[in-house]
Structure formats: structure tokens, C-alpha cells
Amino acid sequence: GDSVTQMEGPVTLSEEAFLTINCTYTATGYPSLFWYVQYPGEGLQLLLKATKADDKGSNKGFEATYRKETTSFHLEKGSVQVSDSAVYFCALSGLGFDAGNMLTFGGGTRLMVKP
Amino acid sequence: DTGVSQDPRHKITKRGQNVTFRCDPISEHNRLYWYRQTLGQGPEFLTYFQNEAQLEKSRLLSDRFSAERPKGSFSTLEIQRTEQGDSAMYLCAGTKGQGANIQYFGAGTRLSVL
Numbered sequence: 321g322d323s324v325t326q327m328e329g330p331v332t333l334s335e336e337a338f339l340t341i342n343c344t345y346t347a348t349g350y351p352s353l354f355w356y357v358q359y360p361g362e363g364l365q366l367l368l369k370a371t372k373a374d375d376k377g378s379n380k381g382f383e384a385t386y387r388k389e390t391t392s393f394h395l396e397k398g399s400v401q402v403s404d405s406a407v408y409f410c411a412l413s414g415l416g417f418d419a420g421n422m423l424t425f426g427g428g429t430r431l432m433v434k435p
Numbered sequence: 436d437t438g439v440s441q442d443p444r445h446k447i448t449k450r451g452q453n454v455t456f457r458c459d460p461i462s463e464h465n466r467l468y469w470y471r472q473t474l475g476q477g478p479e480f481l482t483y484f485q486n487e488a489q490l491e492k493s494r495l496l497s498d499r500f501s502a503e504r505p506k507g508s509f510s511t512l513e514i515q516r517t518e519q520g521d522s523a524m525y526l527c528a529g530t531k532g533q534g535a536n537i538q539y540f541g542a543g544t545r546l547s548v549l
Contacts, residue, residue, distance in 0.1 A: 364528075365540070366537050
């Protein structure tokens with residue numbers, strides 16, 4: 321079945337450092353890929369998405385590129401802020417018009433940004 | 436604010452008791468999903484509805500669990516004879532249309548079974 325693997329945390333960075341959170345997936349065909357973020361005490365929020373190979377999703381300075389050849393969707397940000405401290409989840413959804421399109425999540429990566 | 440609300444936010448119960456959670460998506464959400472998230476893990480799919488029809492259930496959804504969406508609007512998730520292993524965050528998400536559309540999550544209901 322489908323699965324998502326992301327790097328374990330916590331990831332601790334200083335403000336303005338470069339961020340990479342690795343995510344790889346296993347799925348048949350071409351799933352859609354997502355990054356969700358969970359701030360303390362809040363629900364999951366969509367950060368960005370990509371629906372086909374070589375698409376780049378971007379939002380709030382974060383970027384991720386759908387790489388079919390390496391089955392990866394790594395999250396990057398050039399300069400993190402303290403306010404980016406949160407748990408980040410990589411996810412994929414199934415295929416086709418009649419697919420349930422339920423999300424399969426990775427285990428999450430906690431990011432801590434220090435001033 | 437995603438517009439998806441869940442109630443209650445926290446529920447503490449004793450083992451063996453029944454509990455019921457409610458999810459209210461926005462009116463445009465024809466699809467509604469339930470997920471379970473245990474501490475330190477990513478959410479896992481439980482079940483989903485297309486309008487009022489329950490179309491798929493995960494193997495995680497034992498026969499002690501039941502979900503309904505009677506009028507295609509709000510949904511309830513009931514757990515009978517709760518066990519300590521049921522302690523988790525229960526998340527609801529809504530989406531419009533079909534295909535790989537964005538799912539909008541509620542803040543979740545945290546269940547603690549003592």
C-alpha cells in the first residue's frame with residue numbers, strides 16, 4: 321500500500337538558517353503530494369501541494385518539488401523564523417476520480433527554531 | 436480558520452464507557468473524513484463520507500467504532516466500550532468536490548481513556 325517516510329525530528333535550527341525536511345513516498349502511479357503544518361494547539365493546515373511530476377508547490381517562503389524519479393517531495397525554506405516552529409507532515413493522496421483520496425501521512429517532523 | 440469545527444475538544448472517560456464526537460464541516464464540504472492521530476505519529480485514515488454515504492472504512496475501524504453523517508452535513512463518530520488504546524486525537528476533515536482536493540481539518544478531539 322501507499323506509504324510516506326519523512327526524516328525524524330526534532331530538527332533544531334537558529335533563526336535565518338536553511339531548512340530541509342526530507343520526504344519520500346511509495347505509491348502506485350502519480351499521487352498528489354502535500355505538506356501540512358501543525359502549530360501548537362492548532363489543527364492541521366495545508367502548507368503547499370503539488371499534483372504532478374516536476375510541479376513546485378510554494379507558500380510562505382516554503383517550497384517543495386514533486387520528483388517522480390526519486391519519489392521525493394522535500395520541504396525547503398531559505399531562512400526560517402521562530403514562528404515556523406511547528407510539526408510538519410508530508411502526505412499523499414490516491415488517484416483517480418473515484419478514489420477515496422484519503423491522505424496517507426508521514427510520521428511528522430518537529431521543527432524548533434531558536435532566536 | 437478552516438471552518439471545520441469539532442466538539443468536544445477534550446474528552447476524558449473511563450475504560451468501558453461509550454463516547455461520541457461531532458464534526459461540523461462547512462456546507463460546501465460534500466466529502467468528510469475521519470482520522471486518528473496518536474502521540475508523535477501522523478494521522479491515520481479511519482473512514483470517509485461522500486454526502487451521507489459512508490464509502491470506505493479502514494481496518495483500524497473495529498466494530499466498536501461507528502460513524503454517521505445522516506443528512507450529509509455534520510458527522511458523528513462513536514466509540515463503544517472504550518479501551519486505553521483508543522486514547523488519541525480524532526481529526527475530522529472536509530473537502531469540496533472530488534479528486535485530490537485540499538482537505539480542511541478541524542482542531543480535533545483529544546480522547547483520554549483512563
